[in-house]
Amino acid sequence: MKIEANSPDDYMKKVPQERITAMTKLRQAIKENLPQGFEETINYGMIGFVIPHNIYPSGYHCDPSLPLPFINLASQKNYIAVYHMGIYSDKNIQEWFVGEFKNRTGKKPDMGKSCIRLNNLENIPYDLIGELSSKISVSEWIATYEKSIKRI
Template identity: 45%
Template sequence: MDELEEYSQSIESKWQQAYFELAKVIEQNIPEGFVLKMQYGMPTYVVPLETFPEGYLNRTYEPLPFISLAAQKNHLSLYHMGLIGNKDLLNWFHEEYKKQVPTKLNMGKSCIRFSNPKHIPYSLIGELVRKISVEEWIKSYVTFSKNTKRR
């Protein structure tokens, strides 16, 4: 059994249905070129090193993460790295979330937390996932990295 299978079998029963539905939405909408693997202890779509050999944080052994999905004790976490430093995408997501979900958005820099499986906006997440290609993500990451190093 590989790490991805082990992870999926370890998800608490109260989160399983929502987790697998969210994972399916991501898989169906992720642009071509991203690869699913375990990274930081959770399933993560990454830019493979063959595509971006510089790696994450200039670690040539670590692929650039894009989207991760984790089942925590009290919520599901969707980490979308493309939201960091992309004000237009972040504003779009905030506005669409307000229109589609009756509960307040629980979000950190890149982490969207869902504590109620009944209020997960699956179609909105699918649309969010589709919005950035591998090429766009690499360009955004490189630009953001250079801008944060200057500070």
Template identity: 45%
Template sequence: MTFDEYVETLDPKWKESFLKLWHTVEERIPDDFEIDVQHGMPGFVVPKTIYPDGYHVDNEPLPFMGIASQKRHLAVYHMGIYRDPDLYNWFTGEYPKHMTTKLNMGKSCIRFTNPNKVPYELIGDLAGKMSAEEWIQLYESKR
């Protein structure tokens, strides 16, 4: 599946907020990441030209950040926030400064249940906080 094919499948309720979030992340994420669709979800990965070992589970490019439109929410998956306690603490500390709604978050998944209440600027800031090299180092240190 390509990114455009994915967008064609989006529920109209989520399409506008998904695309705004996608473009916000795309503008802010460091240039060393590439767009890829893995496991049916578009996202940003460390290309194998930078990290030939790839993701140890399936030998695909190393995933970093994905954005998905689910039935009941818009989801941002950020592997750095899962692996880096300082980044996690930064994000959870910043979130209340941007939103009045309660943070709905798992280990790497941030969920937004209202398409009109997405902290685009904050997610853009999060996207720019870690380079591919920093992500590789963190990934390798915790394997």
């Protein structure tokens, strides 16, 4: 399910009614915990939290006209997805998250490389998503990105 939106607020207006509460709480948890310097925008057709060009002029290596992505939030066809590049690029953060998710929900997370699939809207650990959002600062993400993803 792709939502066509011009802004994060426009995106939220188009989220299916049964997911509005969960998406609102997830967005709020991310925004309240994300270190200073990240910017909320529409990125790849999702709500994105990125490092803007005024902080990182090189942009994203796949398309330098785009800001450097960090977290995306999306209402997909069968689940809500949180895409967190820190989980993809930092094994310690991934291991911490998987363990904490199981401790807080009683289940292992349904995950891809950077994708956390939230299938059960009644069992979303919003506080954990907030904590995850706080784990990497702008400068730390740039350093990790340049070391492990951009490979300069």
